Amino acid sequence: ETGVTQTPRHLVMGMTNKKSLKCEQHLGHNAMYWYKQSAKKPLELMFVYNFKEQTENNSVPSRFSPECPNSSHLFLHLHTLQPEDSALYLCASSQTREGDSTDTQYFGPGTRLTVL
């Protein structure tokens, strides 16, 4: 599926580096999400943007900084990460709507991040 794309797919960085993860959705959705999935752990919701406004920040450390310039693009800026931040970072989008059903999330393929 190409509805939600993420780049890069793999990233290795040192603890002093600064890097950014990019997510783009081609579905016309109005909400975007960042999740973190560590080995053998459930998906952790990090940030939610609804209509380009951040509506949730689940106590994520400040070394992770999200940016949502428009409803199609979402970035996760990384700086001074720790080895325990190594994980699969997943982006998702959905179309929130009123009515007789609720929205569903479409996920990207993820970025596998390794912090040395």
Add this chain to the structure above:
Amino acid sequence: LAKTTQPISMDSYEGQEVNITCSHNNIATNDYITWYQQFPSQGPRFIIQGYKTKVTNEVASLFIPADRKSSTLSLPRVSLSDTAVYYCLVGDRSYDMRFGAGTRLTVKP
């Protein structure tokens, strides 16, 4: 936010029907029940969603009793490629839903 409880793991054999039950005792009136499937190193994928009674699509069925305090995902005639983690989520908006540990289904030949 409604809390969900699922079995940690299940085993099955090819060709069998698999039923995975999720408990959600504090489901709210406006909440829907949504199931996702996740393969290793991939993002979850939507399978099915329902509010009450029974919903069926080309890949699965979802059974919801009248009290809506539980739901059962039914996968007919599973194959090896159905080996994955299955998540049950409850909420009325995606950003109100949280992924739990899910159920790790292993299909054996």
